[in-house]
Amino acid sequence: MPTVVQNGSTTSKLSTAQRIERALIEEISAGELSPGQRLDETRLAERFGASRTPVREALSRLTAQGVLVPGEKRGVFIAEYTREELAQIFEAMHEIEAACARIASQRLNLLARSEIEAAQAECVRAAEAGDRNAYLRANEAFHETIYRATGNPYMAEMATEFRRRTGPFRAKKFRDTEDLIESAKSHQALIDDIFSEDSGTASSGMRAHMTESFMQALKAY
Amino acid sequence: MPTVVQNGSTTSKLSTAQRIERALIEEISAGELSPGQRLDETRLAERFGASRTPVREALSRLTAQGVLVPGEKRGVFIAEYTREELAQIFEAMHEIEAACARIASQRLNLLARSEIEAAQAECVRAAEAGDRNAYLRANEAFHETIYRATGNPYMAEMATEFRRRTGPFRAKKFRDTEDLIESAKSHQALIDDIFSEDSGTASSGMRAHMTESFMQALKAY
DNA sequence: GCCCACTATTTTGTATACAATAATAAAAGT
DNA sequence: ACTTTTATTATTGTATACAAAATAGTGGGC
Incomplete structure (x- = not known):
């Protein structure tokens, strides 16, 4: 197994928030979720069988990474570019x-x-x-x-x-x-x-x- | 005022989580918080007069940016490097x-x-x-x-x-x-x-x- | 006196609750 | 019929509550 830097990608136990983050990254990379699409916290929560808290954490991190962008007034969206x-x-x-x-x-x-x-x-x-x-x-x-x-x-x-x-x-x-x-x-x-x-x-x-x-x-x- | 890309750095209203994030970035950049130092959610919460929720959000985002790193088992720390x-x-x-x-x-x-x-x-x-x-x-x-x-x-x-x-x-x-x-x-x-x-x-x-x-x-x- | 096991406390991760704000629908006036 | 205003609904941001896990502390055994 190659060396891993500072996230726990070799550790077997993932927190719910991390699981959701990974899953979303996967789906976005594969193009299953299209740019411009809005991500609703509540729906994601029930889709992943979790509460909004870990969902929000995942969305927040993805936003910090630039994969998602916050909407004008509310909501986060898959980054869409001109x-x-x-x-x-x-x-x-x-x-x-x-x-x-x-x-x-x-x-x-x-x-x-x-x-x-x-x-x-x-x-x-x-x-x-x-x-x-x-x-x-x-x-x-x-x-x-x-x-x-x-x-x-x-x-x-x-x-x-x-x-x-x-x-x-x-x-x-x-x-x-x-x-x-x-x-x-x-x-x-x-x-x-x-x-x-x-x-x-x-x-x-x-x-x-x-x-x-x-x-x-x-x-x- | 120069053009701003996609974060709301021109908008006057900041959420509590954003305020905390900015404040921490400021303190870390200025070297007021030293590398290796642990950041305790509860203390930060009371220091900023908020609950743990927005604090966690700020810490999570800073972690995603690599400014902070998660500890082995628990806690987040100011990134420290060899x-x-x-x-x-x-x-x-x-x-x-x-x-x-x-x-x-x-x-x-x-x-x-x-x-x-x-x-x-x-x-x-x-x-x-x-x-x-x-x-x-x-x-x-x-x-x-x-x-x-x-x-x-x-x-x-x-x-x-x-x-x-x-x-x-x-x-x-x-x-x-x-x-x-x-x-x-x-x-x-x-x-x-x-x-x-x-x-x-x-x-x-x-x-x-x-x-x-x-x-x-x-x-x- | 030292080491190990067990308990207590702290701290985190997640869930739920609530209040504020934006979007939407409905209703009234022109 | 169309616009503007009001009321309802949905959704977010924050707070609180709770359960699991990890560290620290305590006591007992050797």
């Missing part, structure tokens, strides 16, 4: 991802290499099987291995946070099996760039990958 | 700040320039007056103007978050008036680099500034 805002978020993500790729390329070791390869193998498998949900998960896992390869949990955390925010938008772009396979191919090019251990190549490789990703996300907008 | 962790955080911050400086240098306009100049003037004033607390605030404001100059609120938000995390550590390094003046001078060099409108110069200028800042923070560790 094209311009989306471009700004992707620009920020672009910078983070590029920095991660650069640092990772400088610190590659055997473990990191094999983890990245393994994650990519899983992406290919899911893509060829045409399993969209599996690919979404595998894709996240793939990027996570790169974050981990930086050896810097804080860079990783930041990158992950942006991934969560953009999850619903990136999810939309995968429409058919062809999209999945194309994405997996793009991964392979990225891996080559990172494994070159040249920081410039790694960084610009990731920038290319992110630009591509953004262009596709914009199309569905 | 030298290595601190180095990792500063590395991440280093990347963000450099990216901000680069983007800002490419998008400078008259407004941004004058805001940066004005913020720096205030830093100089506070430094020469030897007013440590005023300098701390002015210093944060100065960096915020650079973030704003990127035109990207999400980059700004990310950078601000790291500033909060490292607040207690950076605060310690300002011991006497001499330190303040030196810091203000360092700002001036940074401004020149950013105003050169050459992205490489701006970026490496910020990297130099951050490295310097980190070295001083380490000394007090």
